[in-house]
Amino acid sequence: MNYKVNIGLEVHIELNTKSKMFCNCKANFGDEENKNTCPICLALPGALPIVNKDAITLAIKTGLATNCNIENKIIFDRKNYFYKDLPKGYQITQFYNPICKNGYINLESKIINIREIHIEEDAGKIGKNNCIDYNRAGVPLLELVTIPDFENAEEVIEFLKILKETLLFCNISDCKMQEGSMRVDINLSVRKDNMPLGNRVEIKNVGSFKSIKNAINYEIERHINLLENGYTINIETRKFDENINKTIFIRNKETIEDYCYFKEPDLIPINLSNKFIENIKNNMPMLPQEKRKIYKQKYNLSSNNINDILCNPKINKLFEDLVSIIKEPKEIANLISGELFKIINENNLNIEDLQPNINYISNLISLLLNNKISRDTYKNVFFEIIINNIEPISFIEKNNLYLVTDIDVIEYTVINVLKNNIKSIEDYKNGKEKALKYLIGQCMKEFNGKCDNNIIKDLLLKNINNK
Numbered sequence: 001m002n003y004k005v006n007i008g009l010e011v012h013i014e015l016n017t018k019s020k021m022f023c024n025c026k027a028n029f030g031d032e033e034n035k036n037t038c039p040i041c042l043a044l045p046g047a048l049p050i051v052n053k054d055a056i057t058l059a060i061k062t063g064l065a066t067n068c069n070i071e072n073k074i075i076f077d078r079k080n081y082f083y084k085d086l087p088k089g090y091q092i093t094q095f096y097n098p099i100c101k102n103g104y105i106n107l108e109s110k111i112i113n114i115r116e117i118h119i120e121e122d123a124g125k126i127g128k129n130n131c132i133d134y135n136r137a138g139v140p141l142l143e144l145v146t147i148p149d150f151e152n153a154e155e156v157i158e159f160l161k162i163l164k165e166t167l168l169f170c171n172i173s174d175c176k177m178q179e180g181s182m183r184v185d186i187n188l189s190v191r192k193d194n195m196p197l198g199n200r201v202e203i204k205n206v207g208s209f210k211s212i213k214n215a216i217n218y219e220i221e222r223h224i225n226l227l228e229n230g231y232t233i234n235i236e237t238r239k240f241d242e243n244i245n246k247t248i249f250i251r252n253k254e255t256i257e258d259y260c261y262f263k264e265p266d267l268i269p270i271n272l273s274n275k276f277i278e279n280i281k282n283n284m285p286m287l288p289q290e291k292r293k294i295y296k297q298k299y300n301l302s303s304n305n306i307n308d309i310l311c312n313p314k315i316n317k318l319f320e321d322l323v324s325i326i327k328e329p330k331e332i333a334n335l336i337s338g339e340l341f342k343i344i345n346e347n348n349l350n351i352e353d354l355q356p357n358i359n360y361i362s363n364l365i366s367l368l369l370n371n372k373i374s375r376d377t378y379k380n381v382f383f384e385i386i387i388n389n390i391e392p393i394s395f396i397e398k399n400n401l402y403l404v405t406d407i408d409v410i411e412y413t414v415i416n417v418l419k420n421n422i423k424s425i426e427d428y429k430n431g432k433e434k435a436l437k438y439l440i441g442q443c444m445k446e447f448n449g450k451c452d453n454n455i456i457k458d459l460l461l462k463n464i465n466n467k
């Protein structure tokens, strides 16, 4: 029997705002418990919410980056439920009028449609010793809801990677899944071919790309097994346990009516002018998907190079700044993919702490491209720039690292080496290519490696042929 899988996602994204959604408390992660609270986010009687303009701006940016229509009117609703980490007994959200609607993200082979993106506030969390920590209560969140267009785990991961890259490059969220600033709920159903959508199971809060992939694959198999054996699928909420690599039943799915949604009476609707939205649009950075195209088509970079250059906005800025000075994208991409990541990994560096000096690096690349230094020197001095912020030109002069470029000096050495290696000349003339390599090596030795390989090779051949 053939089965079809439909997967939809609900992605919660914590926004990079300084303060919370409806008060001035800091929206920091990792602060001392209950440090960032006030009467508004603790829901003390009489306290009224005030909307955070930065959060609205970031929500619009997200909508524009994902091809959504942006609503001109912002209206909030109440979602009523009782839980100990929710001080008000309700969450302010957008149920009836989400700020962004009908967007999409292009994958390599298909389009994934986005139903809506709405703004809401986060709940608190259970801290140490089972005490409740309200630092997170009221932190601005976006919830992005897709249409169930995904058919397998690979498409889901591709979508989430593009989304994460986009949010990082637009400075919308830090997307740290381990800190909960990007959380994914998976809605999955399986049906027999040509049948309507099957019963849907929700897997809540899956915390890493690897777990998302494993949870989806496990759940598809579980559904197919049940259907094969004549069972029906229960509509329920499950969670993924990383230790046993399985999903586990949590509860039967609530229906919409359970939450008794109604319009938030403490907040009047906000009208957004077209000018306000237009202004945000005009200040959007180039999206990583767009950059990817340029790097591939114009710069002809490999996929590995492109992934490395787009892994982090800071690394990307370094690449683009260098390309704007030295028009050699491939050389620069290789320096980042090879040497920079090697230094970062071997020295356990945090990308965010790097302060690379663009002029130092561009000067160093110029020296290499103009055959003034060897590739070994290039790598060693690059290390000194990244780790010790060493100025390359004076460092190279001081340590006498320039290549020998005086042709007369090189030829003199070449002739001397040939005089002392008559056998190798004969070997080469008899077709042994290795003999030439040996002769190059002998000359290099004389220059302590500080000479251009090709110049030595040319001079060797010229002098061998004269003999």
Ligand SMILES: [Zn+2]
Binding pocket: 020, 023, 024, 025, 036, 037, 038, 039, 040, 041, 042, 138
């Ligand atoms: Zn507060």
